[in-house]
Amino acid sequence: MRESYALELIQKDKRIDGRKFDDFRKIEIKKGIAKNAEGSAQVKLGNTEVMVGVKLNTGEPFSDTPDEGMLMVGAEFTPMASPDFESGPPGEDAVELARVVDRGLRESKCIDLEKLCIEEGEKVWCIFTDIHIINNQGNLLDAAALAAIAAVLDAKMPKMEKDEIKRGEYEGPLPVKFKPINVTVCKVGDKFLLDPALEEEDVIDAKLSVSVRDDDNICSLQKQGHKELDVKDLEKMIDIALKKSKEIRKMLK
Amino acid sequence: MKKSDVKLISNGKRIDGRDLDELRPVEIETHVIDRANGSAKASFGNTEAICSVFGPRALFPRWMQESDTGILRCRYNMAPFSVDDRKSPGPDRRSVELSKVIRICLEPAIFLEDFPKATIDVYIEILQADGSTRVAGINAASVALADAGVPMKDLVTACSVGKIDGKLIADLCGKEDNYGEADMAVAMMPNKKKITLLQMDGILTKEEIMELLDMAVKSCEKIYEKQKKVLKEKYKRVIE
Numbered sequence: 001m002r003e004s005y006a007l008e009l010i011q012k013d014k015r016i017d018g019r020k021f022d023d024f025r026k027i028e029i030k031k032g033i034a035k036n037a038e039g040s041a042q043v044k045l046g047n048t049e050v051m052v053g054v055k056l057n058t059g060e061p062f063s064d065t066p067d068e069g070m071l072m073v074g075a076e077f078t079p080m081a082s083p084d085f086e087s088g089p090p091g092e093d094a095v096e097l098a099r100v101v102d103r104g105l106r107e108s109k110c111i112d113l114e115k116l117c118i119e120e121g122e123k124v125w126c127i128f129t130d131i132h133i134i135n136n137q138g139n140l141l142d143a144a145a146l147a148a149i150a151a152v153l154d155a156k157m158p159k160m161e162k163d164e165i166k167r168g169e170y171e172g173p174l175p176v177k178f179k180p181i182n183v184t185v186c187k188v189g190d191k192f193l194l195d196p197a198l199e200e201e202d203v204i205d206a207k208l209s210v211s212v213r214d215d216d217n218i219c220s221l222q223k224q225g226h227k228e229l230d231v232k233d234l235e236k237m238i239d240i241a242l243k244k245s246k247e248i249r250k251m252l253k
Numbered sequence: 254m255k256k257s258d259v260k261l262i263s264n265g266k267r268i269d270g271r272d273l274d275e276l277r278p279v280e281i282e283t284h285v286i287d288r289a290n291g292s293a294k295a296s297f298g299n300t301e302a303i304c305s306v307f308g309p310r311a312l313f314p315r316w317m318q319e320s321d322t323g324i325l326r327c328r329y330n331m332a333p334f335s336v337d338d339r340k341s342p343g344p345d346r347r348s349v350e351l352s353k354v355i356r357i358c359l360e361p362a363i364f365l366e367d368f369p370k371a372t373i374d375v376y377i378e379i380l381q382a383d384g385s386t387r388v389a390g391i392n393a394a395s396v397a398l399a400d401a402g403v404p405m406k407d408l409v410t411a412c413s414v415g416k417i418d419g420k421l422i423a424d425l426c427g428k429e430d431n432y433g434e435a436d437m438a439v440a441m442m443p444n445k446k447k448i449t450l451l452q453m454d455g456i457l458t459k460e461e462i463m464e465l466l467d468m469a470v471k472s473c474e475k476i477y478e479k480q481k482k483v484l485k486e487k488y489k490r491v492i493e
Binding site for chain 2: 064092093095096098099103106107108109208213216217218219220221222223224225226227228229230231234235238239242
């Protein structure tokens with residue numbers, strides 16, 4: 001019922017919660033929400049709530065990048081967040097979300113991984129970024145990506161003593177160079193809108209997630225949704241994302 | 254070997270001697286698996302994908318059935334021997350994501366609403382991987398769907414484009430994928446130029462993306478001709 005009402009409103013250039021098409025819901029970013037994590041953040045987009053924790057461990061590097069730290073991103077759609085989520089191993093939506101967030105962080109080269117090498121080929125820092133969905137009221141991807149970069153910015157390097165990590169003692173921040181922002185642009189009929197609420201999400205034809213770096217370079221694209229797009233649509237969607245990403249980045253301190 | 258040490262273009266030619274927008278030799282074959290309702294094999298140089306299609310067929314368990322439409326299920330899988338270092342068998346996170354995006358990229362082309370309560374199953378297996386495996390899989394899958402006689406609005410044609418050594422190129426091979434600056438997979442229904450899959454990672458400006466999309470559309474048109482030719486020949490054989 002609410003879905004068809006949402007669609008009816010969009011066709012009349014209105015939205016179910018009174019926002020403009022290019023408005024996000026209220027964004028709240030809170031850092032340092034998990035004391036035992038090296039970095040953490042909570043992001044709220046309206047009532048959508050996502051938590052991200054960053055943990056650092058040491059490990060053996062990949063053979064093709066022996067002098068670089070490792071970055072891993074995982075996501076769990078906890079069953080508490082929505083009646084549609086079930087417990088068990090991550091489903092395809094959780095895997096896709098984690099991999100899109102991963103590409104945003106990795107391809108933007110936002111973390112200087114070469115500075116995270118301890119001993120070439122032997123020992124490097126591994127950054128585990130784990131996304132927890134707490135409440136799903138739509139647009140999980142943008143919320144998760146924002147929480148992930150906020151948590152990375154919050155993260156501190158643990159102190160090492162005689163090859164042992166001293167938990168709870170830190171020496172300086174993670175080497176972060178860029179702040180990639182993910183903006184998902186949605187197409188409904190011939191309208192484009194941002195930050196869909198849950199009811200709107202069900203009536204979307206197609207989406208494009210665009211991850212934008214501080215220098216306006218684009219570091220990842222992912223088309224989602226069940227309908228097709230024209231090249232012209234794509235150009236328009238990228239423009240919208242470029243513009244919005246600047247606004248959102250200002251909220252990251 | 255470090256990323257920055259690898260030179261991918263010299264004298265305007267790529268490591269395998271191709272021009273920037275040149276595709277590797279494309280081979281498509283249809284009806285390669287007898288037990289399947291439809292099947293196809295597609296290769297781009299050393300990248301080879303095989304695909305079989307079953308259905309439309311009844312969907313069980315019953316609770317999965319949709320009363321007003323059929324559903325499409327896709328599985329993208331890499332054979333353990335398809336890569337340099339053996340890949341442990343079974344789904345990993347990459348193949349779970351690719352199975353989903355491939356399903357979404359084929360769905361718009363199929364008249365699924367004509368088959369309520371049924372399923373169409375698409376199984377893609379990568380036999381040899383040398384870059385651009387997902388697009389090879391998609392090209393094989395859409396020919397296999399047509400071979401199975403599934404009613405479609407258009408074929409789905411896919412190709413990869415990207416950026417290496419600062420130049421924009423089409424159809425990345427494995428090395429170009431690993432050491433390049435960006436790669437982008439594009440799938441479309443060529444008749445009306447409708448994009449059904451777009452994935453990019455790497456660093457590109459908006460202008461470069463638009464240029465690459467244009468290159469992808471042109472490359473897809475070449476592959477589309479090949480797909481149509483293969484299917485036409487198949488029916489010519491049947492008539493004879």
